[in-house]
Amino acid sequence: MIHISSSANAIGEHAADTFMGREFLIWLWWQSEQGFANMELPHYGSVDFWIDDRIRFSTSDDKPQVSDLKGGAPATTLEARTALAAGKTIESARLGLRIKEREYSLEFRGEGLQMGGLKVPAECKDPGEEQLYERMFLLEEAWGIVDALFVRFCEQRLDDQWSGRHLPSIREWIGQA
Amino acid sequence: MGANRYQVVDPPDDLQRDDLIQRLNENAFKEPFSKATSGETLGWVNLHNLCVTEFSSEDSAYSQYLCFALRVDNKRLPAKLVRAELELRADNWMKERGADRIPSRVKRELKEQLELELLPQQLPSVNAHDICWDLANHRVWFFSNSRKVNESFRHRFGQTFDLDLVPVGVVGAMGRHPLVDTWLHRLDATGHSDYRTEHRA
Numbered sequence: 124m125i126h127i128s129s130s131a132n133a134i135g136e137h138a139a140d141t142f143m144g145r146e147f148l149i150w151l152w153w154q155s156e157q158g159f160a161n162m163e164l165p166h167y168g169s170v171d172f173w174i175d176d177r178i179r180f181s182t183s184d185d186k187p188q189v190s191d192l193k194g195g196a197p198a199t200t201l202e203a204r205t206a207l208a209a210g211k212t213i214e215s216a217r218l219g220l221r222i223k224e225r226e227y228s229l230e231f232r233g234e235g236l237q238m239g240g241l242k243v244p245a246e247c248k249d250p251g252e253e254q255l256y257e258r259m260f261l262l263e264e265a266w267g268i269v270d271a272l273f274v275r276f277c278e279q280r281l282d283d284q285w286s287g288r289h290l291p292s293i294r295e296w297i298g299q300a
Numbered sequence: 301m302g303a304n305r306y307q308v309v310d311p312p313d314d315l316q317r318d319d320l321i322q323r324l325n326e327n328a329f330k331e332p333f334s335k336a337t338s339g340e341t342l343g344w345v346n347l348h349n350l351c352v353t354e355f356s357s358e359d360s361a362y363s364q365y366l367c368f369a370l371r372v373d374n375k376r377l378p379a380k381l382v383r384a385e386l387e388l389r390a391d392n393w394m395k396e397r398g399a400d401r402i403p404s405r406v407k408r409e410l411k412e413q414l415e416l417e418l419l420p421q422q423l424p425s426v427n428a429h430d431i432c433w434d435l436a437n438h439r440v441w442f443f444s445n446s447r448k449v450n451e452s453f454r455h456r457f458g459q460t461f462d463l464d465l466v467p468v469g470v471v472g473a474m475g476r477h478p479l480v481d482t483w484l485h486r487l488d489a490t491g492h493s494d495y496r497t498e499h500r501a
Contacts, residue, residue, distance in 0.1 A: 140469040142492035149495060183492075210496045230302075236473055239302035239445040250348065255362055259432060262303060262441065273473045281483045281490070290493055298497035 142183070144233030147276045148213035152178075152198055153293050164271040167264075171221040172272065174198035175228060180211035189214070207297045220268050227265045236273070241265060302445035306454070306465035307472055308438040315435055320366060320461065321355050327460040328353035329371045335420040338375050342452060344460070345371040350428040364436035370453050375424035377415060385418075386411055429453070440465060 152174050154162070160173050178197045181187040190206045197203050215232040217240070230240040243261040247254040279289045329343030330353070346352035346359060347367045360368055389410050390402045429444040431453070442453050454465050466472075470487070474480045 137469055137471045137487065139487050139490070140467075143470045143487075146493060207495055208497045210494070212492075212495070235467055235469055237302075237304060237445060241301050241303065243301075252362055255347075255365075255367065255432075259365065259441075262301075266303075266305065270473050270475060274475065274477055277474055277477070277483055278479075280493075281479075281486045285493075290495075294495060294497050297495060 140235050142212075142233075143280070144231075144236045145183075145212040145214065146233075146280065147236075147273055148216050148231065148233050149207065149293065150276045150280070151218070151272060152213070152216070153296055155198075156296070162272070162275065164268065164275070167222055167268055167271060169222075170268055170272075171219075172268075173219045175217040175219045177215075177217040177230070178203055179214045179216070180206040181214045182211050204297060204299075218269075220265060222264070222268060225261070225264070227261075227268075229265060229269075231269065236269075238266065238269070301443055304442050304445065304450055305468040305472070306440040306442065307468050308440065309464040309466055311438040311463065317357065317361055317366065317435070321357060321360060323460050324355040324360070324368055327456070328355070329373075332375075336416050338377065338415070338419055340452075341373045341375075341424070342456060343371060344456075345369050345428055347430060350426065364434055366433040366435055367431065369428040369430050370442075370449075370456065371426065371428045372449060372452065373424040373426050375419065375422060377418050377422055382411070382414060382418070385414055389414065439468070 151172065154160075155173050161169060161171050164170050174197070176195065176197065177191075177193045179192075180190040180203075188211065190202070190211060192200065192203055213233055215230055218229055218231050220227040220229070225244045227244070228240075228242040229238050231238055241262070243258070243265065245254075245257055245261060247257045279285060282289070324344050327344055329341070329345045329350075332341050343353070344355070345368070346355065347369050348359065350369060350371050352359075355368065360366055386407070390407055393406065393410065394400065394402055427449075429442060429449060431443070432441040434440070440457070442450060444450060444453070458464055471484065474483060477483070
């Protein structure tokens with residue numbers, strides 16, 4: 124474990140914003156290959172999740188080395204797992220989420236927990252109030268699921284057993300490449 | 301769509317919707333004073349039409365949401381065109397005077413004159429980024445992932461409403477989990493993990 128000093132505002136920006144999101148993506152990928160890529164989440168119930176068709180790795184130094192894997196299922200490639208083994212972390216990844224009949228696709232950037240390129244299963248075509256409510260419902264659902272997954276990650280990552288139990292399991296999985 | 305989430309810092313207990321709408325009207329997008337002005341112009345516009353700069357409850361307030369957009373206009377002349385036109389004018393100036401050089405002061409004046417002529421003919425690039433402010437939960441959604449535009453948005457939002465925004469990062473995403481205080485304490489003492497397979501803590 125590498126320690127840095129950090130401090131939190133009452134809400135919002137924290138020094139851990141720079142690495143917790145990147146580690147969350149590694150954990151999510153690892154989890155997606157452990158339990159049939161499905162999790163029971165509070166409030167949402169059964170949710171499927173997977174790393175979709177893009178992963179961008181980088182080192183965290185001043186002149187980052189970048190590996191951008193696109194198309195197909197990059198998470199299944201030897202190249203992807205090798206990037207982790209070499210010490211790169213995930214800068215961003217396209218995630219897939221499925222809850223009931225609704226499927227979302229989004230580009231998640233680890234640093235600052237940003238979401239981009241969100242594709243939602245919108246049905247309302249008429250611009251106006253109904254479309255706005257639908258859009259906000261879908262946006263909040265997609266973000267809510269990501270938040271709930273993130274909380275699951277925190278339950279392990281900030282647990283006493285992280286270094287002794289969870290981290291070695293993830294390293295072992297990475298080493299299987 | 302790309303979206304960023306913000307939390308309002310220390311929101312007052314009594315946010316008045318009418319007051320917020322009045323502030324939107326006072327800080328609405330305004331066309332630059334002169335058509336020969338270059339650079340960026342920004343301000344609030346209606347969610348449904350970026351040419352509408354008047355706000356009312358009817359078209360901005362939906363349940364607990366206050367919705368509007370940030371319009372960002374940017375007017376720039378095509379650099380290659382300006383360079384080519386300027387070269388012709390400089391050549392003409394030298395021919396008329398039988399000179400083989402043009403003083404830099406004169407060249408600067410020619411360029412300013414050229415920009416004054418061309419800018420009124422040039423339309424700006426126009427963008428509008430939607431905003432949805434959840435007044436009940438004090439969260440603001442801003443539909444752009446551009447770092448520069450997000451900075452402009454936070455600045456403009458602060459100027460307009462006298463409220464600061466912070467991105468919903470790791471701490472915000474933890475939400476109201478019962479262990480959040482313990483986690484924050486641990487987060488302050490933790491650093492990133494090393495996932496390299498050859499590494500052993």
